Amino acid sequence: xxxxxxxxxxxxxxxxxxxxxxxxxxxxxxxxxxxxxxxxxxxxxxxxxxxxxxxxxxxxxxxxxxxxxxxxxxxxxxxxxxxxxxxxxxxxxxxxxxxxxxxxxxxxxxxxxxxxxxxxxxxxxxxxxxxxxxxxxxxxxxxxxxxxxxxxxxxxxxxxxxxxxxxxxxxxxxxxxxxxxxxxxxxxxxxxxxxxxxxxxxxxxxxxxxxxxxxxxxxxxxxxxxxxxxxxxxxxxxxxxxxxxxxxxxxxxxxxxxxxxxxxxxxxxxxxxxxxxxxxxxxxxxxxxxxxxxxxxxxxxxxxxxxxxxxxxxxxxxxxxxxxxxxxxxxxxxxxxxxxxxxxxxxxxxxxxxxxxxx
Numbered sequence: 510x511x512x513x514x515x516x517x518x519x520x521x522x523x524x525x526x527x528x529x530x531x532x533x534x535x536x537x538x539x540x541x542x543x544x545x546x547x548x549x550x551x552x553x554x555x556x557x558x559x560x561x562x563x564x565x566x567x568x569x570x571x572x573x574x575x576x577x578x579x580x581x582x583x584x585x586x587x588x589x590x591x592x593x594x595x596x597x598x599x600x601x602x603x604x605x606x607x608x609x610x611x612x613x614x615x616x617x618x619x620x621x622x623x624x625x626x627x628x629x630x631x632x633x634x635x636x637x638x639x640x641x642x643x644x645x646x647x648x649x650x651x652x653x654x655x656x657x658x659x660x661x662x663x664x665x666x667x668x669x670x671x672x673x674x675x676x677x678x679x680x681x682x683x684x685x686x687x688x689x690x691x692x693x694x695x696x697x698x699x700x701x702x703x704x705x706x707x708x709x710x711x712x713x714x715x716x717x718x719x720x721x722x723x724x725x726x727x728x729x730x731x732x733x734x735x736x737x738x739x740x741x742x743x744x745x746x747x748x749x750x751x752x753x754x755x756x757x758x759x760x761x762x763x764x765x766x767x768x769x770x771x772x773x774x775x776x777x778x779x780x781x782x783x784x785x786x787x788x789x790x791x792x793x794x795x796x797x798x799x800x801x802x803x804x805x806x807x808x809x810x811x812x813x814x815x816x817x818x819x820x821x822x823x824x825x826x827x828x829x830x831x832x833x834x835x836x837x838x839x840x841x842x843x844x845x846x847x848x849x850x851x852x853x854x855x856x857x858x859x860x861x862x863x864x865x866x867x868x
Contacts, residue, residue: 513539514563515586518571523579535616542606549602565838566831585651585833587617653791654829659696660795661826662849664688665819668799669853672815673860678807685800693792701785708781711772718765722758730755733765798822816853823849 516536523529547557563571574582594610597603667688671681722729734744734751742750755761766772798821802814827845831838 656791657795660792664796670856673857674864
């Protein structure tokens with residue numbers, strides 16, 4: 510029932526008619542699955558309430574889809590569908606449902622892999638979906654949450670360590686702001702290097718593939734035919750498809766890059782500067798929470814407020830992580846608060862010990 514409610518929410522938030530129809534069909538299929546299990550429960554003498562309210566995760570994903578667009582939440586939903594694709598596989602009376610669940614996972618995964626979420630899948634579109642499946646990249650929500658979490662936890666622990674040493678409030682404020690800028694710059698530089706190196710490596714690999722295509726076209730054609738044969742095409746059909754692709758060298762290079770190298774030539778890892786700026790902003794967003802109280806409070810009140818505000822931010826991050834880890838939102842929030850505060854307590858205690866020994 511949560512699945513049906515979620516797909517209805519996606520359909521309501523989707524402006525494209527074809528995609529909206531696709532989500533409505535998925536919602537209908539999930540409703541039919543619910544009716545199937547309701548009948549099973551009734552036959553077993555178990556009453557099920559007819560009134561239903563979607564859970565917190567479903568409502569939150571629906572709101573995010575309305576606020577930021579369906580593509581923003583699709584990778585998270587696709588990952589959940591993929592994780593659940595075999596949940597009925599071991600039940601003899603649910604083979605048809607199991608097949609449908611695997612189909613749902615493939616459909617949502619393919620839609621999530623489309624630039625802008627377009628419907629209508631070509632061979633190139635399906636190939637583009639494969640690296641998404643292998644790497645799980647493109648999940649904006651997951652990256653945003655984890656980036657903010659890095660800034661929050663690292664600066665929270667830094668400030669608590671300094672506070673434990675009995676440092677004056679203005680020094681703690683300066684340290685927190687310095688930690689925010691240093692961490693954000695480090696994260697931005699690391700992201701820039703990561704994306705730049707990935708793009709350069711991809712270009713090098715595609716360049717080598719282009720040289721091989723020019724020097725040994727028949728060998729590359731045989732290689733491409735074997736790839737399609739390994740994917741399940743009959744030998745003759747695989748050879749025919751490979752031969753047709755080789756008529757256009759650019760199409761052949763594009764296909765070999767995707768199929769052999771697992772590289773999407775249209776997207777070599779994104780823009781390095783955009784990735785760096787995003788990383789800087791997300792880290793700073795998380796890191797500002799523990800330092801903010803020292804801007805207007807002093808002494809012990811600032812420390813207590815910093816702990817409270819950081820714990821609240823940790824709970825929010827835990828709640829958001831439940832969107833893509835499938836756990837209960839309350840459990841995820843509580844776990845995040847416990848682990849984050851435990852780490853801060855360790856640094857506070859260490860700062861206390863060092864402060865006493867130095868003084």
